C-alpha cells in the first residue's frame with residue numbers, strides 16, 4: 001500500500017522526521033502513534049505530497065509521483081484540523097468533495113445516504129457546518145474523506161477533541177470500512193485507543209521506537225495498556241524522557 | 242471540467258453570505274457617489290466689490306458682469322459706505338478677508354475714473370485671501386472676463402490732439418473669441434473627464450480585494466490542502482475561482498458602468514456602451530487574476546492584505562487617473578506603463594469622451610489581455626510547483 005523509505009524532514013535546525021522507514025500493508029488499520037510534535041502530521045503531509053521530504057522516498061499505491069491523478073483518486077485524506085466549508089451544509093460539503101473526486105451525482109446521493117446513516121448524521125445533513133458541534137464536524141470530515149470510496153484512507157488524528165463515547169464509535173466505523181476493503185493509516189496521540197489497529201508504529205521526535213501488532217508490543221513491555229508500553233519503550237530506547 | 246464544481250461551491254457560499262453580496266452591489270455605488278461629489282468640485286469663491294467716488298456709477302455693470310462667471314458669488318461686505326480714506330478702506334478690506342467675509346475683494350477708487358478720463362489705463366485693485374489657489378484662480382479669472390465689459394462701459398475721453406484715426410483705434414472693440422471643441426462641448430464639466438476612469442478603478446479595487454483573500458481563506462480553513470490532493474490540476478481550481486466570481490463580478494461591473502454613464506452630463510451611444518462594458522469586464526478579469534496570484538503567493542492573511550495597497554496605490558497615482566502622468570519623472574512614467582489601470586483608463590477616456598470605437602482600442606485590449614494571460618500563467622506555474630513537492 002504505502003512504503004516510506006528513509007524519509008527525513010528538516011525544518012531549519014529541527015529534524016521533524018529522522019530517517020523514518022515503515023510499510024503499511026493492505027486491508028488493515030495501521031496506527032502511527034506518538035505524542036504531540038512527534039512528526040505524525042509532517043509524515044502524513046509528505047505522504048500526500050503537500051510537503052517535500054528533505055530526503056527519502058515515498059511509494060504510494062505503487063507510485064512515487066504525487067501528481068499522479070489515478071493515485072490521488074484512490075486516496076482519501078482527513079487532515080488534523082477541520083477542513084470544511086463552514087458556510088455550506090453537511091450534505092453540500094460531502095457532495096462538493098465527491099464532485100471534485102469525479103464521483104457521479106447519483107452515486108454521491110446514494111453513498112451519502114449510507115454514510116450519513118453510518119455516522120448517525122442523517123438528521124443534520126442540511127445543517128450549515130458553522131452551526132455544528134466539534135464531534136459532528138469530525139464526523140462530517142470523515143464523510144468527505146470517504147465519499148469517493150478510497151482504497152487507502154489517511155486519517156490524521158480523527159479522534160482529537162471527540163468525546164470518549166463517539167471515539168469508540170469512530171473505531172467501530174473504521175473497522176467496518178476495513179471490512180468493505182479499505183486500508184487505513186491513522187495517527188493518534190490517544191495511544192490506548194490504538195489497540196484496535198492491526199499494526200502500530202511508535203514515533204517520537206521523528207524516530208521510530210517500535211513497530212508491531214499492539215498485543216505483541218504490550219506483551220513485550222509487560223503492559224496491560226498500549227500507552228504504558230509506549231512510555232516504557234520511550235525510556236528504554238533512549239530519547240529524552 | 243471539475244472547475245464548475247469549484248465555481249458552484251463559491252456561488253453557494255456567497256449566496257448565503259448576504260453581507261458579501263451587499264458588498265458587491267452597494268459599496269461601489271457608495272464609493273462612486275462620494276468620488277462624484279468630490280470631483281464635481283463645486284467650489285465657489287465669494288467676492289466683495291468696493292467702489293468709491295465716481296466709480297460707484299459702474300457698480301451695477303460690474304456686478305452684473307461678474308455674476309455671469311460660474312463659481313463666483315458677489316457678497317456684501319461689512320464696510321461702511323462713508324469710509325473714504327484709502328488707507329482706512331484698505332485696512333477694512335484686509336479685515337473683511339481675515340474674518341472670512343469673502344475670499345476676494347475688488348476695489349475701484351476715484352483715481353481709476355480720473356485716470357480713464359485722462360486717457361490712461363488706470364488700476365483696478367484685487368485683494369485675494371490667497372490660501373486656496375483654486376479660489377484665487379476663480380476670482381482672478383472672473384474679474385479678467387469682466388474687464389472688457391467694464392472698459393466698454395466706461396468710455397474714453399479722447400484727447401483733443403488725437404487724430405481721427407487715433408480716435409477710431411481707441412474705440413476698436415476687443416477681438417471676440419470663437420471657441421471650437423474637437424471633443425465635448427462648453428458644457429463639459431471637469432468631472433466628466435474623471436468619470437470615465439472611475440469604473441476601472443472601482444472594479445479593480447473591489448475585485449482585487451475580494452480575490453486577494455480567497456486562497457488565504459482556503460488556507461486558513463485547511464481546505465486548500467484538500468483541493469491540492471484532489472485528483473484535479475491546479476488549473477481547475479483557478480478556473481473554478483474565475484467562474485465562481487464571474488457572476489458576481491459581472492453584476493458589479495454592469496452596476497458600476499451603468500452608474501457612471503448616468504452621472505455623465507452627456508449621453509453615450511449604445512454602441513459605445515457595449516465597448517465600455519467590454520473594457521470594464523476585461524479589467525475585472527485582470528484584477529481577478531492579479532488578486533488570485535497575490536493571494537496564492539502570500540504566506541498568510543497579513544501578507545495578502547499588504548498586497549492591496551501595494552497594488553492599488555501606485556495605480557491610483559500613476560495611471561493618469563487624477564494626476565497627469567506627464568508631470569512625473571521618467572522612471573515613474575515607465576512604471577505607469579506596466580500598470581493595467583493606465584491602459585484601461587486610456588481606453589475608457591477614449592471611448593467615453595472621444596467616441597473611440599472598440600477596435601480602435603486594440604493596443605489597450607492587447608495589453609490587458611496580455612496582463613491576464615501572464616498572471617494566469619504565473620499562477621498556474623506557482624500552483625504546479627506547489628503540487629510537485631514530493632519528488
Ligand SMILES: Nc1ncnc2c1ncn2[C@@H]1O[C@H](COP(=O)(O)OP(=O)(O)O)[C@@H](O)[C@H]1O
Pocket residue numbers: 011014016034035036037038039040041042043
Ligand atoms: N511548517 C513547519 N515549519 C517548522 N516546523 C514545523 C512545521 N511543521 C511542523 N513543524 C515542527 O515539526 C515537529 C513535528 O510536528 P507535527 O508533525 O505537526 O507533529 P504531530 O503531528 O506529531 O503532533 C514539531 O516540532 C513542529 O513544531
Ligand SMILES: [Mg+2]
Pocket residue numbers: 040041042080156157
Ligand atoms: Mg499532528
